[in-house]
Amino acid sequence: MLEAILTAVIPVVIIGVVCAAMLVVAAKLMAVKEDERFPAVRDCLPGANCGACGFAGCDGYAKALCETPGTPTNLCIPGADTVAKQLSETLGVAFADVVEQVAVVHCSGDCGATQDKVVYSGIETCAAAKMLYGGKGSCTFGCLGLGDCAKACPHDAIFIDNGVAKVYTCDCIGCGICTKTCPNHLISLVPDIKNTVVACSNRDKGAVTRKVCANGCIGCKKCERVCPSGAIKVQDNVAVIDYEKCIDCGACAENCTTHCIKTEDLRGCHHFQK
Numbered sequence: 001m002l003e004a005i006l007t008a009v010i011p012v013v014i015i016g017v018v019c020a021a022m023l024v025v026a027a028k029l030m031a032v033k034e035d036e037r038f039p040a041v042r043d044c045l046p047g048a049n050c051g052a053c054g055f056a057g058c059d060g061y062a063k064a065l066c067e068t069p070g071t072p073t074n075l076c077i078p079g080a081d082t083v084a085k086q087l088s089e090t091l092g093v094a095f096a097d098v099v100e101q102v103a104v105v106h107c108s109g110d111c112g113a114t115q116d117k118v119v120y121s122g123i124e125t126c127a128a129a130k131m132l133y134g135g136k137g138s139c140t141f142g143c144l145g146l147g148d149c150a151k152a153c154p155h156d157a158i159f160i161d162n163g164v165a166k167v168y169t170c171d172c173i174g175c176g177i178c179t180k181t182c183p184n185h186l187i188s189l190v191p192d193i194k195n196t197v198v199a200c201s202n203r204d205k206g207a208v209t210r211k212v213c214a215n216g217c218i219g220c221k222k223c224e225r226v227c228p229s230g231a232i233k234v235q236d237n238v239a240v241i242d243y244e245k246c247i248d249c250g251a252c253a254e255n256c257t258t259h260c261i262k263t264e265d266l267r268g269c270h271h272f273q274k
Helices: 002-030 038-044 057-067 080-091 126-130 148-152 177-181 206-212 222-226 251-255 269-273
Strands: 101-105 158-161 164-167 187-191 196-198 232-235 238-241 261-263
Touching (some): 057 080, 177 187, 196 238
Antiparallel strands (some): 101 187
16 A cells, blocks of 8 residues: 555656756746846836836836936936936936926816706716716816826825816826826826916817807917917917927916916926925
8 A cells, every 4th residue: 555655656756856956947047137237226216106207117117227228317207306316326327307297287167167068976087977978067178077186196286176176286296197097188297397388178169169168278379479489389279388499478378368378386396305
């Protein structure tokens, strides 16, 4: 009886030992060597994993910095200049300044400017409301007001005020998570040194826009005519600012017929930390 058991067990043990040895050898031969700088580079990054750098999280950015020559060290917007300096020192490359950014909401269609076209009683998320006739509001391009962006913001920098999302720029780190969360794509990142914002995204013609929102852009192009630097253009019936050309003179905001172009203090938390 014992001999029969040993006869069955011993071959299994031998096969197990051989397989284990083969796996150890294969692991060593086929192992992908990690750049020795990777842990140090990864430690420089804040761990927000927001994707604002254009890579798949902080690990992806750190890997690119180590493995792809020429990858800029100033792409981490939440980390700002502090992280850029740490990266440049760790990698031994020249420091490059970070263009800090903050989130802005391109909508001013609050409860006083728009009306509800339906009574919504579904799931309390913007994504769900969007699927029902484009939301409850009269303007299908406007803020849905259920706060998906506020829930997604890691720093509580967004809140809903009178039916429209607003940003506490002093708390915004420019991670861009809210821009990906908004189903109407109303939120974008702009340089925090700028002061002018188009608070409308309605692409209908002016007459239609006026019927659904008193604060909407009507595409009159008056802003285009008064801008001294050619920084603002009406595209798809709504004004759009080219921030590389904008000199923040405020002429467009002063002459906007519906006051949907505003001048605001967009300085973010990076500015106040300097």
